[in-house]
Amino acid sequence: MTCSVKFDVQIVEDAEALSRAAAEAIVCQVNETLEKREFFTIALSGGSTPRVLYALLAKDASFRDEVDWGKIHFLWGDERYVPPDHPESNYRMANEAMLSKIPVPAANIHRMRTEDADVTKVAEAYEQEVRLLFKLGAGELPRLDCVLLGMGPDGHTASLFPGTTALNEKERLVVANWVEKFRAYRITMTAPVLNNACSIIFLVGGEEKAETLREVLQGKRQPERFPSQLIQPTHGKLLWLIDKASAQLLKKVS
């Protein structure tokens, strides 16, 4: 697949259409990539929006049966610092909705080892796992085939939250990030890694995000306040999949 620079906004009817559009885009990208390469790498996002997408990919034969799941490596763009069986775990959500229902080898599921008592070590270990998977040399960035992202009402994406230290990380691939509003750590891929992807797909739905989405897409650039603005692929393409409810405040651009 050629990673041409592209910035698309696709507005769909509702949450179901959002997941269906994302599933179509992902399956298309997987099959285009696998025509030329031996495997496909995708970083999953967490939260609640992607759960429907993951379930669709695993249940709907028009997607499930179109993908050679054994050739896909699953990573996470971010994770909560909770055990993998915790209700808040992004890994648990993806595993329940999809991974446990498709024939993907366990070796292809690269979850963050959040059971480790030291969150810094969780991030370091994941960075090492990413380096090994992508066979990275010193200073090199992984080129993920696809990165899925969501956007919170506060404008965060992955676990890049407003005013947190991870926003300014330029060297590390994965960091532990203290999020004051949760009084908790998150572990997140950094902006340079996310922006090096061939394809980035934002999934945003719900009217509670409409104001933030307008700021992020059409407001002035202030990534400290709206970290989703950090996402500007260096050479790949960016697709904003948004539903009508979240798009309602966007000014029409001809």
Ligand code: 6PG
């Ligand atoms: C997480 C996610 C996070 C998520 C946004 C949006 O760990 O929570 O990775 O970045 O994408 O919070 O979540 P929703 O799509 O559920 O609103």
